[in-house]
Amino acid sequence: MAGGAVSNSTYASTKADNSSGSYLFPFILVTSLFFLWGLAYGLLDVLNKHFQVVLNITPKRSTLLQGAYFGAYFIMALPAGMFMKKFGYKKGIILGLLLYAAGAFLFYPSARALSFDFFLVSLFILACGLACLETAANPYVTVLGARETSEQRLNLSQCFNGLGSFLGPVIGGALFFGQGSEDLSSVQVTYLVIGCVVLLIAAFFYKTKLPEIQEAEEVIADETDLLGSITIKEDKPLFAHRHFVLGVVAQFFYVAAQVGVGALFINYVTEYWQGTSNAKAAYLLSAAMVLFLVGRFVGTALMRTIAPNKLLAVYALINVVLCAFVMMGSGAPSVYALIAVFFFMSIMFPTIFALGVKGLGKHTKEGASFQIMSIVGGACVPYLMGVLTEWKSVAAAYSIPLFCFMIVFYYGWKGYRR
Secondary structure (H helix, E strand, O other), rough: OOOOOEEOOOOOOOOOOOOHHHHHHHHHHHHHHHHHHHHHHHHHHHHHHHHHHHHHHHHHHHHHHHHHHHHHHHHHHHHHHHHHHOOHHHHHHHHHHHHHHHHHHHHHHHHHHHHHHHHHHHHHHHHHHHHHHHHHHHHHHHHOOOOHHHHHHHHHHHHHHHHHHHHHHHHHHHOOOOOOOOOOHHHHHHHHHHHHHHHHHHHHEEEEEEEEOOEOEEEEEEOOOOOEEEEEEEOOOHHOHHHHHHHHHHHHHHHHHHHHHHHHHHHHHHHHOOOHHHHHHHHHHHHHHHHHHHHHHHHHOOOOOOOOHHHHHHHHHHHHHHHHHHOOOOOOOHHHHHHHHHHHHHHHHHHHHHHEEEEEHHHHHHHHHHHHHHHHHHHHHHHHHHHHHOOHHHHHHHHHHHHHHHHHHHHHHOOOOO
C-alpha cells in the first residue's frame, strides 16, 4: 500500500563528530567574513555621494558604482561555486579574500588618477572577492549544524554583516565628508587599511583547519508495500526545485530593493529634509544601519516562535507601506519612514537564501551560486532609480523598491513551499 513520501536533505563532514560543539569555532570564524562584506557595502553608498561631489558626476552616473559592485556578483558567483565544488569551501574563502584585498589596494592609484572609471574597475575586482566569500559562507553556515535551525543560524551570522554595514557609513561620513573632503586622500587611506586587514585574515584562514562539509543527495523514504519501506535516491535536477527557482527571483528583487533604498538615501535626505548636510545624512544612514542590525537580532529571536516565511511576508508587506509613504516626500516624517525600511529589510536576504537552498542536497553549492548571482538585481535597479530621479524626483524613484518588496511578500506567502 502506497504511503506519503517524506524527504530529507543530508550532509556529512570530514570530521567524525558532527555535534554542534565541533562546528562552533568554524561558525565563529566564518561569521567574521560577514562583517567584512558588510563593511564594504556600508562604505559604498557614502562613496556614491562623495564621488558626485569630488569627481563632479551626476547621481545617475554615480549609481554605476552599484552596477560594478553587484554586477561582479552576477559574473563571479557561478565560477566561484564551480571552484568550491572542486576545491572546497576553505579555498573558495581564501580566493575571495585575496581578490577583496587586490581591489582595495587598487583604490590608491584610482584616487591618484582621479578616474571614476578606474574606481569602477577596482570596485569590480573587490566585489568579485565578495562574491566568492558570499557564495562560500552563506551555504557553509546553513549546514554547520542542525537543518531545522539553518535560517536562525544564517540570520545570526548576518547580524555581523549588519554591524559592518553600520560602521561603513560612520567611517565614510567621518573621513570622506570631514576635513579634506575636497579630495580623495581619505579614500586612499581607508582602502589601504582595509586591504591590509583582509590579507591578514586570509593568512589566518590559510593556517586554520576547517571541516569540509560534503552535501549528500536528497533522499525519499516511501512506503511501498507491507514488507516495509525502502529508501531511494532522488535525482532531481536543480531547476526542478520550484522553491529554489522562486527563491532566486525573490532574491533578485530583494537585493534590488535594498541597494536602491541605500544608493539614493543621502540624496533623498538632503533634498527632503531642509538644512541637512551630506555628513549628517551619512550619519542618518548609519542610524538606519543600526536598525538593520537590531532587526537581524530581533528577527533571529522571533524565528524561534514564528515561521521564517511568515515573518518574511509580514516584513515585506510593512515595507510596501513604508515605501508608499517615502514616495510622498513629506519632510522629516518621510525620512523616518525611509530609515524604518532598513529594520524590516534586515531578515530578508538570509531568510530567502536559507529557504531557497533548503533540501537541495548535492545541489547546495550550485544553488548557492545562483542565489548569489541573483544579487545582480542590485546592479540594475539603482541605475533605473537614478534615471527616474532625473526624470521625475528622488521620491518617485522609491516606487521601484515598493514593487520589489511585493515580490518578496509573495515568496514568503507562497513561493517558499517545497
